Amino acid sequence: MPELPEVETVRRGLAPAMEGAEIVRLELRRGDLRFPFPLEFAASVAGRRVVSLSRRAKYLLIDLDNGMTVIAHLGMSGSFRIEADIAAVTPGDFHHPRSKNEAHDHVIFHLTRNGEQSRIVYNDPRRFGFMDIVVRSEMASHPFFRDLGPEPTGNALSAPDLAKRFAGKAQPLKSALLDQKMIAGLGNIYVCEALWRAHLSPLRASGTLVTKTGKPREKLVLLVASIREVIADAIAAGGSSLRDHIQTDGSLGYFQHSFSVYDQEGAACRTPGCGGTVGRIVQAGRSTFYCATCQK
């Protein structure tokens, strides 16, 4: 499920339940997800207090009071849910349908705070997600983070900076933007949506957005603005919910109702006056949705 807006939504959902709480026990219900859990993972976490939750790219970061940070990546199908005792319900309760795939509850954080117990459950049917724990001061040099590009939120991402990365590249915009070294946190949905907003073809060579002297062309400035806007809009909507619930309380994000091109093959292009039709092609083994009429 998760690109940057979905992970940010998870972070915001978990923060009130986790920050300040003590992790009494970390329950690992199998030895691995995509990778084996690190040695001493459960022991390093047990008895620690959660200082804060943050995010870098698509990684959720759980800062502990011993100077270590738990890193969680949700892969394609990972999700967290909160189970508070006060909200404990009968299995099958209408408002809290018991997930039929409890078999995929792989990691459980058992928490306590002010005498109240709760659990944070990580579920991941496909197990493309993974968790690790690192010393916080060494995190920036960790292989997961070392090569990441700027965040598309805030001011970290700029057109001149992206121009440097794009200069001379024949790589199509679609795959360049999916590359986490270019910009951190974009995935298939938001790359398609940003390119549509900027009226740029996903097939276009990224180097064509840069002048001979290495300056961003007008189109690149527009692309950067489009990326920022689509990410901000998606976060405001609580992310996109496709096959899974993404919010920690079981509710759905609703940005999927705002898709202009993603998963919209055959639909009329929503660009005013365009009249084109949304098409689907495959690039680097992944679906790209775009309007060939207005995206050049």
Added chain:
DNA sequence: CCTTGAACCTGGGCGC
């Protein structure tokens, strides 16, 4: 260096 394709997994949807 670059690009493509396969691999890692499970489940949902669709056509027959």
Added chain:
DNA sequence: TGCGCCCAGGTTCAAG
């Protein structure tokens, strides 16, 4: 109902 095939929000690694 059932089976087989295709597809899916990500990332990595091998091969050409």
